[in-house]
Structure formats: C-alpha cells, structure tokens
Amino acid sequence: MGLLDALSLPKGLKDLTEKELYEIAGECRNKIIQVVAENGGHLSPNLGVVELTVAIHASLNSPKDKIIWDVGHQAYTHKLLTGRYDRLDTIRQSNGISGFPKRTESEHDIFGAGHAATSISAALGIAKARDILGEKFAVLSVIGDASISSGEAFEAINNVHAIKGPFIVILNDNEMSISESVGVVSDHITSLRYNMLYRGFKKKAESIIKLLPKGAPLAVSIDKLITRTKHLLINYKKIGVIYEELGFRYLGPIDAHNIPHVMGAINYAKQAPEPVIIHVLSKKGHGYLPAEKDPTKFHGLGKFNPETGEPITKKNKLSYTDVFGDKLVKLAQKNKKIVAITAAMEDGTGLAKFKAKFPEHFVDVGMSEEHALTFAAGLAVQGMRPVVAIYSTFMQRSFDQIVHDVALQNLPVVMIMDRAGLVGEDGPTHHGVFDINYMRMIPNMTVLAPKDHRELELMLEFAVAHNGPVSIRYPKGDVPDISFKENPIENGKAEVLIENKKSKVTVFACGSMVCPVYEVITENNFQVNLVNVRFLKPFDEALLKQFVKGSDVIVTAEEGVISGGLYGIVSELIQKDGVNVRSYAIGIDGESFVEHGSKQDLFKKLGLDKESIKNVLIKVVEGKK
Numbered sequence: 001m002g003l004l005d006a007l008s009l010p011k012g013l014k015d016l017t018e019k020e021l022y023e024i025a026g027e028c029r030n031k032i033i034q035v036v037a038e039n040g041g042h043l044s045p046n047l048g049v050v051e052l053t054v055a056i057h058a059s060l061n062s063p064k065d066k067i068i069w070d071v072g073h074q075a076y077t078h079k080l081l082t083g084r085y086d087r088l089d090t091i092r093q094s095n096g097i098s099g100f101p102k103r104t105e106s107e108h109d110i111f112g113a114g115h116a117a118t119s120i121s122a123a124l125g126i127a128k129a130r131d132i133l134g135e136k137f138a139v140l141s142v143i144g145d146a147s148i149s150s151g152e153a154f155e156a157i158n159n160v161h162a163i164k165g166p167f168i169v170i171l172n173d174n175e176m177s178i179s180e181s182v183g184v185v186s187d188h189i190t191s192l193r194y195n196m197l198y199r200g201f202k203k204k205a206e207s208i209i210k211l212l213p214k215g216a217p218l219a220v221s222i223d224k225l226i227t228r229t230k231h232l233l234i235n236y237k238k239i240g241v242i243y244e245e246l247g248f249r250y251l252g253p254i255d256a257h258n259i260p261h262v263m264g265a266i267n268y269a270k271q272a273p274e275p276v277i278i279h280v281l282s283k284k285g286h287g288y289l290p291a292e293k294d295p296t297k298f299h300g301l302g303k304f305n306p307e308t309g310e311p312i313t314k315k316n317k318l319s320y321t322d323v324f325g326d327k328l329v330k331l332a333q334k335n336k337k338i339v340a341i342t343a344a345m346e347d348g349t350g351l352a353k354f355k356a357k358f359p360e361h362f363v364d365v366g367m368s369e370e371h372a373l374t375f376a377a378g379l380a381v382q383g384m385r386p387v388v389a390i391y392s393t394f395m396q397r398s399f400d401q402i403v404h405d406v407a408l409q410n411l412p413v414v415m416i417m418d419r420a421g422l423v424g425e426d427g428p429t430h431h432g433v434f435d436i437n438y439m440r441m442i443p444n445m446t447v448l449a450p451k452d453h454r455e456l457e458l459m460l461e462f463a464v465a466h467n468g469p470v471s472i473r474y475p476k477g478d479v480p481d482i483s484f485k486e487n488p489i490e491n492g493k494a495e496v497l498i499e500n501k502k503s504k505v506t507v508f509a510c511g512s513m514v515c516p517v518y519e520v521i522t523e524n525n526f527q528v529n530l531v532n533v534r535f536l537k538p539f540d541e542a543l544l545k546q547f548v549k550g551s552d553v554i555v556t557a558e559e560g561v562i563s564g565g566l567y568g569i570v571s572e573l574i575q576k577d578g579v580n581v582r583s584y585a586i587g588i589d590g591e592s593f594v595e596h597g598s599k600q601d602l603f604k605k606l607g608l609d610k611e612s613i614k615n616v617l618i619k620v621v622e623g624k625k
C-alpha cells in the first residue's frame with residue numbers, strides 16, 4: 001500500500017514533507033502509466049504535469065479554491081489526488097470515469113472541458129461571481145502553450161485586468177501542442193524559455209524560493225526580483241512584459257517538475273492582489289522514456305506494452321484518415337491551387353504526407369479553428385482551393401466563420417470533417433454528432449458523406465472542382481471491407497444500392513451507416529430498398545418522392561443526431577408533400593449527450609449496431625413499427 005491510498009486527499013498533502021510529496025508524484029506517475037497502458041488515453045500530457053498537480057493541490061484548498069484544467073486531457077493526477085484513485089482503472093471505459101474533468105463526477109472538477117482554450121474565460125467568470133458574492137477563495141487555471149494561442153484564450157486575457165486576485169493562470173510550457181507548437185505566440189513563449197536573462201532570473205528566483213519555509217509569503221523577495229528583472233527585460237525587447245501589460249503579474253519561468261519551487265510561486269500568487277501568471281517549464285512525457293523520446297506518439301494512444309512502449313494492436317488496415325491524406329496528395333500533384341490547412345492536428349487529420357510533399361501549400365494555423373476557416377476564405381477569394389481538415393467536434397468552433405465568411409460569399413472552401421459520428425472513449429466533448437445538422441441548414445453549402453473509401457476519393461475530387469463551399473464527413477476508424485460497383489458522383493444525386501420493386505420499405509442511409517445497413521439487408525435477405533444518400537445537401541428530393549410513392553415506411557440511418565439531421569431532412573420533405581407514409585429513424589436522439597465508452601458499446605446502446613438495425617427492419621417489414 002502506498003501513500004496515495006493511505007492519505008485523505010487532497011487535504012492530506014498539506015502535512016507531507018518534500019520527500020513524501022515526491023513519493024506521491026512517483027506513485028501517481030506509475031499508476032498513470034499502468035492505467036493508460038491498459039485502457040489507452042492521454043499519456044505524455046499527463047506525465048508532464050504530475051509534480052505540477054501535486055504542487056497545486058498541496059498549495060491550494062480544493063474544492064474551496066477552484067482549479068480549472070484547460071482541455072482537461074492532463075487531469076489524471078488531479079483525479080488521483082481527489083478521490084478517484086480506486087476508479088482510475090475504469091477511465092474512458094463504459095460506465096467508468098471520464099478522461100476529462102467532469103462536474104457530475106467530482107466536486108473538485110469545477111469546470112468540464114475537452115475543447116481547448118476555455119479555462120481562463122471560465123476562471124474569470126468564477127472569480128467575478130466570487131467578488132460579487134463577497135466570497136474568498138483562489139481561482140487557478142492551467143493552460144498549455146498551444147492552447148493559450150487560441151482565440152478564446154486571447155479574448156479572456158483581454159479581460160483579465162478587470163479582475164482582482166487571487167487569480168492565477170499557470171502557463172504550462174512544454175513547447176508542444178500534439179506535435180510542435182506553431183506561431184508567434186508560441187515562439188514568444190519559447191523565447192522566454194531560452195532567454196539567458198530569464199535563465200539567470202529563474203536561478204535567482206528559485207534559490208530565493210528554496211531558502212524560504214514551505215508556504216511562506218514570498219511577496220517581498222519576489223517583488224524585488226521582479227522589479228529588477230523587469231528592468232532588464234525592458235531593455236531586451238520587452239520580452240515577458242507583455243503579460244504584465246495585459247494586467248498580470250508575471251512569475252517565471254519555473255521548473256514544473258520542482259514541487260517546492262512551484263509551491264513557492266503559487267503561495268505567493270494566492271496572496272497577490274492582482275492576477276498572476278506563473279510560467280512553468282515542463283517536459284511532455286516526463287519520467288517515462290518512450291514518451292519523453294516521442295511525446296507526439298504518446299500524446300493520446302491505444303493500449304501499449306508499458307515495458308517497451310510498443311502498441312498492443314498494430315494498425316494494418318486503411319483508415320478514412322489515410323485515404324483522405326493520400327488522395328489529397330494525388331489531387332495536389334495536378335491541381336496547384338490546393339492548399340491544405342490544419343488546426344494543430346496534422347497527424348490526426350492525415351496531412352503529414354501532404355506537408356512533406358507540398359510544404360508551401362500546407363499551413364498549420366495552431367489551435368485556431370475559427371481563424372482556419374476565415375483564412376481559407378481569404379485564400380479562396382484569391383482563386384486558391386483551400387481544403388481545411390478539422391475533426392467534426394472542433395469544426396463546431398468555426399460555425400460563424402462558415403456562415404459569415406465562407407457560405408455567405410459562396411467561396412469554394414472544402415471542409416473535411418474527420419471523426420464525424422461517435423468517437424468512443426473520449427466521450428461527449430469529442431463525439432462529432434452535430435455536423436450534418438449545422439452544415440445542412442446553411443445556404444450555398446454542399447454536404448457530403450461517403451459510404452466507403454472509394455466514395456471518399458470521388459467526393460474529394462468533386463469537392464475541389466466544385467464552385468462553392470463543400471463539407472465532407474467521415475468517421476473515426478477503418479474503411480469498410482465491402483466493395484461496390486462504382487457510380488460517378490453527380491451533384492445532388494443519391495445512389496440506389498438495392499431496389500426491390502415489390503418492397504414497401506425503403507431505407508435512406510448516409511455515410512458510415514450505409515455499409516452496415518447493406519450487410520443486414522443482404523445477409524438476411526430482407527425485401528427492402530436501400531438508398532445511399534451521398535448528398536445531404538442538395539438533397540435528392542426527386543428520388544425521395546419516387547420511393548415515398550411506392551413505400552409504406554421510410555427508414556433513415558445516420559451516425560448523428562436525428563433532429564435536423566438526415567431524419568429531419570426526410571421528414572420535412574415528406575411533410576411538405578403531405579404524403580401519408582410512416583417514417584422511422586436509426587440515429588442518435590439528441591435528448592442527452594452521448595457518454596464515453598467503447599464505440600462498440602455505444603453503437604449497441606444507441607441502436608446503431610447491426611443487431612439493432614436487423615431488429616428494426618424485421619419490425620418495420622412486419623408492419624410493427
């Protein structure tokens with residue numbers, strides 16, 4: 001039995017010696033490596049903040065003091081220190097704890113997350129409420145060097161001057177997003193890291209902190225140091241002063257793996273009358289060699305062997321992401337107007353090969369989905385063919401840019417939405433289940449969903465040649481094994497896959513649901529028509545009318561929310577024509593957010609798996625639905 005399960009946490013941290021705090025950190029690190037090896041999850045971001053998290057909890061009084069994690073993918077130590085040691089093994093699994101902070105899970109998870117750059121805004125709101133209500137507690141947010149360069153973080157920082165302390169932002173600087181951080185803000189933070197003056201400053205600050213008893217008020221000595229250092233900085237292109245001009249007191253850089261140093265800084269900051277930004281330097285993957293060597297691979301991963309760091313299941317099938325990446329390279333060989341854009345996810349979206357082949361035509365804008373879309377609109381104005389690849393869930397960030405900058409001006413921007421549908425273990429913050437709905441309602445948009453890898457290739461060809469905005473959605477994972485006769489893509493035309501003149505039941509399926517429905521029909525010899533929708537917008541109204549005329553029931557199948565989705569489209573059109581035909585939806589009802597869990601479990605629970613589809617079709621064919 002270790003210290004972790006013997007103590008009452010996080011309170012018990014207050015009575016520990018420095019040595020014991022490091023012991024706790026060691027136990028957390030081992031537990032995290034063991035659990036992520038078994039369950040998959042985020043590893044290198046978590047290993048990078050173990051000591052930092054121990055220091056935060058040893059210095060503050062959670063839940064009275066509020067700790068807010070940006071993105072939240074690095075909160076595993078926080079979970080271990082706040083009563084979830086016994087449940088960490090269940091993390092990301094069906095009915096287990098979440099891989100992100102979640103308000104319903106613990107009173108210590110003051111603000112849920114999953115998407116980046118929300119923490120400073122949320123912290124400001126909490127601090128403002130505290131001040132209005134006359135309450136007394138510290139508010140602290142932890143944000144990475146990539147997330148702090150996102151728009152929302154900038155907007156929040158612009159408001160910091162209006163808030164009183166104790167208000168602390170810890171900038172966790174590891175020089176990494178998922179891959180290397182990009183952009184001027186990141187360069188600026190890096191220059192703070194490497195500036196020799198700051199190295200000197202760091203040493204001095206650290207030696208002073210070291211001399212003081214744990215938790216002692218540091219205001220006087222640090223103040224002196226800051227004044228001196230600030231003076232030097234002004235002479236050195238005002239590096240670092242920028243944060244002070246924005247209303248923060250700047251402390252750092254401090255070694256994030258040095259518990260007493262971080263505690264010294266937090267203990268100072270929690271007594272400061274103004275907002276304080278503490279710049280800490282951490283190493284992603286710290287303490288686990290394979291992750292230190294390749295922090296990108298270990299950012300988020302599946303099960304692996306903890307001895308070697310090797311993945312348990314080797315990837316040997318083709319994913320939609322691979323198909324997209326390879327096809328875009330082929331298209332760009334002929335079409336010199338293509339520019340590929342990612343928002344800090346070049347590997348995840350399959351653009352690494354494109355970047356290697358066409359570096360001048362590749363742009364990583366950082367974690368800035370809003371900017372990515374308007375930037376693409378600008379490229380399109382000048383006659384380029386921008387292809388923006390962003391996961392469905394993060395494309396939500398760009399909604400206004402899609403409406404206002406792209407669609408309203410009818411600009412030919414191609415929007416690629418990977419991870420559309422259920423993503424599994426990452427849960428509700430990451431499921432991409434709303435994109436059919438929000439894309440299809442925008443005028444000028446063309447909205448596509450391929451059923452397999454060949455159709456994705458054809459749709460991509462169509463999209464880069466189309467004179468207007470196009471979105472293409474496809475799911476996480478491998479392409480299906482079935483092969484179909486190839487039908488060319490025609491604007492606004494669906495594809496009839498199974499036609500059964502005598503049948504009174506027609507299924508309209510889109511994207512990832514087409515193949516499982518096809519298999520269920522053919523394996524069971526059901527007398528049912530099957531239409532692959534292809535275009536959610538413009539929708540093939542004529543074909544729908546034709547099938548509605550001959551059918552008693554229309555079934556829709558989609559990996560997304562049905563209200564306003566494919567079911568919404570079909571039922572609106574049926575209503576419009578006042579036809580008397582029943583309709584049935586296979587999809588996600590949208591009444592509650594879909595929890596985390598394996599894709600397999602979620603599909604079963606939501607009635608999207610083959611067994612559920614079969615049961616629906618049996619009942620529909622028998623007239624019982």
Ligand SMILES: Cc1ncc(C[n+]2csc(CCOP(=O)(O)OP(=O)(O)O)c2C)c(N)n1
Nearest residue numbers: 045114115116144145146147176177178344
């Ligand atoms: C809005 C948004 N875009 C993209 C992502 C995907 N994503 C998750 S973590 C991450 C990198 C975060 O880097 P940083 O903020 O520096 O934190 P670190 O992982 O280095 O601790 C990215 C791009 C996200 N969660 N939210």
